[in-house]
Amino acid sequence: MKTLPIRTSYLRRKKIIDLAARAIFLLAGLIAAAMIVLIFVFVAGRGIQVFLPGYANAQNLGEFLTGMRWRPDLSPPVYSVLFIVINTVITAFGAAVLAFPVSVMTALFIVKVAPKSLRLFFTTVVEILAAIPSVVYGVFAAGSITRLVSGLAAAFGYTTYGGSSMLAVILLLAIMIFPTITSLAIVSIASVDRNLELGSLALGASQMETNFKVVLSAAKSGIFAGLILGLGRAFGEATAVSMVAGNKMFGPTFNLFDTTRTLTTTMLSGLSETAGVDYDIRFSIGVVLMIVILITNLLIRYVKKHIGGVTNE
Amino acid sequence: MQDTTAFLAADPAGNIFEVADLDVYYDKFQALKKVTIDIPANEVTAFIGPSGCGKSTLLRCFNRMNDLIEGCRIDGTIRMEGTDIYDRQTDVVKLRTEVGMVFQAPNPFPMSIFDNVAYGLRCQGIRDMKILRRVVEESLKKAALWEEAKDHLHRNALKLSGGQQQRLCIARAIALEPKVILMDEPTSALDPIATAHIEDLIEDLKKQYTIIIVTHSMSQAARISDKTAFFLLGDLVEVGETSEVFHVPRDTRTEDYISGKFG
Numbered sequence: 001m002k003t004l005p006i007r008t009s010y011l012r013r014k015k016i017i018d019l020a021a022r023a024i025f026l027l028a029g030l031i032a033a034a035m036i037v038l039i040f041v042f043v044a045g046r047g048i049q050v051f052l053p054g055y056a057n058a059q060n061l062g063e064f065l066t067g068m069r070w071r072p073d074l075s076p077p078v079y080s081v082l083f084i085v086i087n088t089v090i091t092a093f094g095a096a097v098l099a100f101p102v103s104v105m106t107a108l109f110i111v112k113v114a115p116k117s118l119r120l121f122f123t124t125v126v127e128i129l130a131a132i133p134s135v136v137y138g139v140f141a142a143g144s145i146t147r148l149v150s151g152l153a154a155a156f157g158y159t160t161y162g163g164s165s166m167l168a169v170i171l172l173l174a175i176m177i178f179p180t181i182t183s184l185a186i187v188s189i190a191s192v193d194r195n196l197e198l199g200s201l202a203l204g205a206s207q208m209e210t211n212f213k214v215v216l217s218a219a220k221s222g223i224f225a226g227l228i229l230g231l232g233r234a235f236g237e238a239t240a241v242s243m244v245a246g247n248k249m250f251g252p253t254f255n256l257f258d259t260t261r262t263l264t265t266t267m268l269s270g271l272s273e274t275a276g277v278d279y280d281i282r283f284s285i286g287v288v289l290m291i292v293i294l295i296t297n298l299l300i301r302y303v304k305k306h307i308g309g310v311t312n313e
Numbered sequence: 314m315q316d317t318t319a320f321l322a323a324d325p326a327g328n329i330f331e332v333a334d335l336d337v338y339y340d341k342f343q344a345l346k347k348v349t350i351d352i353p354a355n356e357v358t359a360f361i362g363p364s365g366c367g368k369s370t371l372l373r374c375f376n377r378m379n380d381l382i383e384g385c386r387i388d389g390t391i392r393m394e395g396t397d398i399y400d401r402q403t404d405v406v407k408l409r410t411e412v413g414m415v416f417q418a419p420n421p422f423p424m425s426i427f428d429n430v431a432y433g434l435r436c437q438g439i440r441d442m443k444i445l446r447r448v449v450e451e452s453l454k455k456a457a458l459w460e461e462a463k464d465h466l467h468r469n470a471l472k473l474s475g476g477q478q479q480r481l482c483i484a485r486a487i488a489l490e491p492k493v494i495l496m497d498e499p500t501s502a503l504d505p506i507a508t509a510h511i512e513d514l515i516e517d518l519k520k521q522y523t524i525i526i527v528t529h530s531m532s533q534a535a536r537i538s539d540k541t542a543f544f545l546l547g548d549l550v551e552v553g554e555t556s557e558v559f560h561v562p563r564d565t566r567t568e569d570y571i572s573g574k575f576g
Binding site: 217 | 376407409418432
């Protein structure tokens with residue numbers, strides 16, 4: 001028999017608190033999941049109806065998915081998104097291709113190369129960059145990146161519409177996703193086990209060999225999580241992109257100096273001053289955008305799994 | 314201190330390391346005080362002593378891993394086969410290929426078993442797959458991991474058990490054909506069976522390599538080492554044949570530690 005004065009009332013209360021806490025967590029999880037489902041159901045429901053018979057000015061789904069023109073000004077209007085999807089993928093991946101290596105190198109520099117006293121300063125700068133609202137990036141791009149682009153275009157013998165172009169969109173998005181990828185890469189590089197580095201150095205590797213071969217591969221998961229978030233931002237950014245895209249009405253755009261149109265800019269432009277099919281079709285684009293992002297995430301997961309020659313089975 | 318010089322005089326030729334008057338400081342803290350010790354080649358030397366006695370510090374001097382610790386300062390000399398390894402001319406990378414190290418907790422890289430073992434060679438610019446394959450196989454055999462690993466060479470090393478990971482780390486060090494293998498409490502994170510595997514392996518390896526092992530387990534030191542050095546608060550208290558240190562210690566402090574009066 002225990003001689004300790006254990007209080008059974010306290011034990012009972014502990015059990016109840018445990019159950020209550022479990023219920024609260026379950027509820028929180030359910031709410032989050034329900035929100036995602038609700039958003040998807042609402043957007044998809046509204047997006048699908050324009051293709052159903054009985055809808056005024058009903059659209060053809062096949063044409064919507066495969067066409068290369070967006071002409072709400074014609075009568076009857078033409079809405080098709082394939083070229084917009086292509087434009088979106090090109091600009092988002094173009095931005096990622098520019099930003100990803102720079103971000104990873106910057107993170108590596110901040111964590112492993114820069115003197116300790118500067119580390120906090122650089123990290124803070126990156127965090128501030130990540131927190132700047134997108135509309136600020138937008139005016140910056142409209143005011144300066146477009147000038148740079150039109151100057152560059154002139155040098156190559158092209159003309160632009162005041163600098164609004166695919167190149168401007170890519171540069172803008174690259175700048176915008178740079179802090180996202182960098183700050184996640186900083187966290188994951190900084191959390192790499194010091195013993196892995198020491199193990200590498202003890203095998204006669206140089207500090208740089210260690211950084212590139214061991215530290216980066218150990219930080220791979222976090223770095224790719226940053227890439228996914230960055231690409232998500234690139235796909236989803238509407239406000240800033242609208243300010244420099246030029247919203248071309250056909251495509252796809254392959255010329256860097258030509259104007260472009262992305263899924264988000266199409267959803268955003270004129271949203272508050274339209275009705276009927278022209279309004280509802282934006283929900284259809286929303287569904288397309290969600291699917292594009294989903295496919296991209298799956299693709300990156302696949303790449304991550306197969307990089308570095310390690311099979312995980 | 315007289316004991317160590319007597320030991321030096323007894324066998325001057327077969328020493329791979331000769332440490333003389335070594336002081337090591339971490340900022341203002343002195344971790345080792347005027348340590349003089351010889352490490353005989355092709356034997357197992359065990360460093361024992363309570364935590365903070367400086368035994369791991371001395372171990373890390375032999376492959377200059379202390380260079381990586383900020384505020385670490387070293388006075389005195391360590392000669393490896395007659396050459397001062399703290400000389401300005403010393404190539405640290407080359408030194409570390411001669412003096413391998415196995416850490417307290419297994420630290421395989423997050424890559425395949427093959428790439429782990431080939432890592433050191435690739436860092437030396439060896440790319441020829443024929444050579445890499447041969448060395449990986451030989452090293453894994455020497456580390457008694459080949460039978461378990463040969464069918465999964467391209468599997469992630471992190472999938473191995475703790476004991477297998479530690480043998481992989483030994484294989485990784487052996488691949489560079491070092492003269493010395495430093496082991497810093499290599500079994501402290503392992504279960505008794507995995508520990509027994511590693512101890513058997515050390516018994517095998519000493520035929521080809523000089524092994525210096527830091528251990529908290531006195532029974533381990535007694536089982537596997539030829540020479541034992543006892544450290545206390547930065548002093549080398551006693552060094553000699555393991556059987557002598559354990560059965561007829563010359564210093565009362567050694568006797569107290571070994572008999573479990575403090576630890």
